[in-house]
Amino acid sequence: MEVKARAPGKIILSGEHAVVHGSTAVAASINLYTYVTLSFATAENDDSLKLQLKDLALEFSWPIGRIREALSNLGAPSSSTRTSCSMESIKTISALVEEENMPEAKIALTSGVSAFLWLYTSIQGFKPATVVVTSDLPLGSGLGSSAAFCVALSAALLAFSDSVNVDTKHLGWSIFGESDLELLNKWALEGEKIIHGKPSGIDNTVSAYGNMIKFKSGNLTRIKSNMPLKMLVTNTRVGRNTKALVAGVSERTLRHPNAMSFVFNAIDSISNELANIIQSPAPDDVSITEKEEKLEELMEMNQGLLQCMGVSHASIETVLRTTLKYKLASKLTGAGGGGCVLTLLPTLLSGTVVDKAIAELESCGFQCLIAGIGGNGVEFCFGGSS
Numbered sequence: 001m002e003v004k005a006r007a008p009g010k011i012i013l014s015g016e017h018a019v020v021h022g023s024t025a026v027a028a029s030i031n032l033y034t035y036v037t038l039s040f041a042t043a044e045n046d047d048s049l050k051l052q053l054k055d056l057a058l059e060f061s062w063p064i065g066r067i068r069e070a071l072s073n074l075g076a077p078s079s080s081t082r083t084s085c086s087m088e089s090i091k092t093i094s095a096l097v098e099e100e101n102m103p104e105a106k107i108a109l110t111s112g113v114s115a116f117l118w119l120y121t122s123i124q125g126f127k128p129a130t131v132v133v134t135s136d137l138p139l140g141s142g143l144g145s146s147a148a149f150c151v152a153l154s155a156a157l158l159a160f161s162d163s164v165n166v167d168t169k170h171l172g173w174s175i176f177g178e179s180d181l182e183l184l185n186k187w188a189l190e191g192e193k194i195i196h197g198k199p200s201g202i203d204n205t206v207s208a209y210g211n212m213i214k215f216k217s218g219n220l221t222r223i224k225s226n227m228p229l230k231m232l233v234t235n236t237r238v239g240r241n242t243k244a245l246v247a248g249v250s251e252r253t254l255r256h257p258n259a260m261s262f263v264f265n266a267i268d269s270i271s272n273e274l275a276n277i278i279q280s281p282a283p284d285d286v287s288i289t290e291k292e293e294k295l296e297e298l299m300e301m302n303q304g305l306l307q308c309m310g311v312s313h314a315s316i317e318t319v320l321r322t323t324l325k326y327k328l329a330s331k332l333t334g335a336g337g338g339g340c341v342l343t344l345l346p347t348l349l350s351g352t353v354v355d356k357a358i359a360e361l362e363s364c365g366f367q368c369l370i371a372g373i374g375g376n377g378v379e380f381c382f383g384g385s386s
C-alpha cells in the first residue's frame with residue numbers, strides 16, 4: 001500500500017517579509033503542486049530509506065541502521081506531538097546528507113533533504129521505505145516550493161501514522177479533518193524552519209489550508225474573495241534563497257529598528273486594506289474596476305516598501321518597468337531578490353494587451369504563467385497494492 005499527498009504552492013498578495021516581523025500578510029494557494037508518494041519496503045532484504053527527487057533526477061539512499069545509529073538520541077517517534085530539530089540534530093542530519101554526495105550545482109537542496117530526514121524520522125522512526133517527490137513548482141522562485149514540499153511530506157507521513165483519523169479505503173483525493181490539519185501544519189512548519197531559518201508560517205499554512213488567508217503572528221483568518229482575481233506570474237529565473245533574504249531583512253531591522261517598524265506598520269495596514277477590498281461586495285463592473293484600481297495602488301505601495309527593505313532586484317525592476325508600459329501594476333511575491341513577480345490583470349483588460357505584455361516579458365528571458373488562484377489545500381490518496 002502507498003499513500004500519495006499533494007500540496008499547492010502559493011502567491012503572497014501582500015506582506016511578505018513584514019509577516020516575519022509580526023505584520024499582517026495575505027496569501028492564496030495556486031494550482032501548482034508538489035506531490036509526495038510514500039511506500040514502506042515489503043522485501044525482507046530491503047533495509048534502506050530512499051528519497052527520489054524525480055524532476056531533479058536525484059536519488060538518495062541511507063541504510064536504516066546508519067540513520068538509527070546517527071539519530072539514536074531521538075528516541076521513539078512521536079507523530080502526535082511536533083518537535084523542533086535541535087542544533088545538534090541538524091548537524092547530525094547534515095552529515096547524513098553530505099555522505100550522499102550532493103552534486104555541487106544542487107547544493108541548495110541540502111536543506112530540503114535535511115528537512116525530509118527530520119520529518120521522516122520524527123514521524124515514522126526508522127522504517128525502511130521509498131519516498132518519491134515530483135513538483136510543478138519552480139524551486140527557489142517565491143512560489144513556496146519549500147512549504148509545499150514540507151506540507152506534502154508531512155501529509156504522507158502522518159497519513160500512515162496513528163495520530164490522524166483517515167479512511168484508508170476511500171478512493172480518490174481526501175482532505176484532513178480540522179485537528180489533523182492543525183497537527184500537519186505544525187510539523188510542516190518544523191520542516192520550513194530547517195529550510196528557511198525563521199519562517200513566519202504563512203507559506204505552510206496557505207499550502208495546508210488552501211484558498212486565501214490573512215495571516216498574522218502565527219494566526220490565520222480565512223478570506224472569501226468577492227471579486228475575480230487574475231494574476232500574471234512572471235518568473236525572472238534569477239535564483240535566490242529565502243533564508244538569506246529573510247536574514248538580510250532582520251539585519252537591516254537591527255540596524256534601523258525605528259525606521260523599519262514604520263515600514264512594517266505600513267505593510268500591516270496595506271494587507272488589511274487589501275483583504276477588506278477583496279472581501280467587500282462588488283455588484284457590477286464599475287465597482288470591480290474601482291476595487292482593482294485600489295488593489296493596484298496597494299500593490300505598488302507594497303512593492304515600494306519591499307524595495308526599502310532591500311529585497312528587490314534589477315530583474316524585478318525590469319518586470320515592473322515593462323508591465324507599467326501597459327499600465328499594469330506589479331509587485332514581487334515571496335522572498336524577492338529575483339524569483340517571481342505578480343501583475344494584476346484587470347477584468348476588463350483586453351487579451352491583446354496581455355499577450356503583448358507577456359511577449360515583451362518573455363523576450364527579456366522571463367517566463368510567464370497565469371496561475372489559478374485559491375484552490376484546495378493539501379490532499380492525500382491511498383493506492384497501490386497492499
Ligand SMILES: Nc1ncnc2c1ncn2[C@@H]1O[C@H](COP(=O)(O)OP(=O)(O)O)[C@@H](O)[C@H]1O
Pocket residue numbers: 034053108109110111112113133134135138139140141142143144145146147149195196240241242243334335
Ligand atoms: N521538491 C523538492 N524537493 C527537495 N527539496 C525541495 C523541493 N522543493 C523545495 N525544496 C527545498 O526548498 C528550497 C527552496 O526554498 P525557498 O528558498 O524557500 O524558495 P521557495 O519556497 O520560494 O521555492 C530548495 O532549495 C530545497 O532545499
Ligand SMILES: C[C@@](O)(CCOP(=O)(O)O)CC(=O)O
Pocket residue numbers: 015016017018019020141142143144145146196198199200201202203242246333334335336
Ligand atoms: C519572505 C517570506 O515572507 C515568504 C517566503 O516565501 P518563499 O519561500 O520565497 O516562497 C518568509 C516567510 O514568511 O516565512
Ligand SMILES: [Mg+2]
Pocket residue numbers: 144145146147196203242
Ligand atoms: Mg520557501
